[in-house]
Amino acid sequence: MSIFLVLTVIADDKPGIVEKLAATITDHNGNWLESRMAQMAGKFAGILRISIPEENSNHLVSALSALDSKGLLVRVETPGAHDDTAANHSLNLSVVGNDRPGIVKEVSQALARIGVNVLELSTSCNPAEMSAVPLFRSEALISVPEGLADDDISDALEALSDDLMVEITSSK
16 A cells, blocks of 8 residues: 655755655655755755655655755655545635735735635745835735635735735636
8 A cells, every 4th residue: 555755855956856866765666746846045945745655665764864964854744634624716826015024924824814725835026127126926826715705815915015916816
């Protein structure tokens, strides 16, 4: 029987990180299912989900821990049971506004208060074209409880600041 594992990875960025990780997983009969990885500020970070025969999992975890000596820190988690009983649907959320400390906290708190779960999140801060004022940009995939209207999400976020622009689109 196969089990699923979720790995988080961080290392100083250099060629060969993904290869070392993939080789270790493959050498233990694991199957790389999905991942999100990126380089940021000289670090490489990622999260991935694999399946592996249950009898191989302990050996794989030991092998992944040994990568620490090569500068590759890997944390292994066994996913819990996912509750699919709640009726939710997914939407894409785009937020743009003047950057300020705490903006991610404010946005995430507003979403959590109305029962919205953030599934994927990408943020950046870049100068505005005309004024060079730092602009915060966020793209997210969110899980929304049935019965919660798009306007309720927009209202909750736009109440944070007059300068926030919110766009919600279907994820399909």
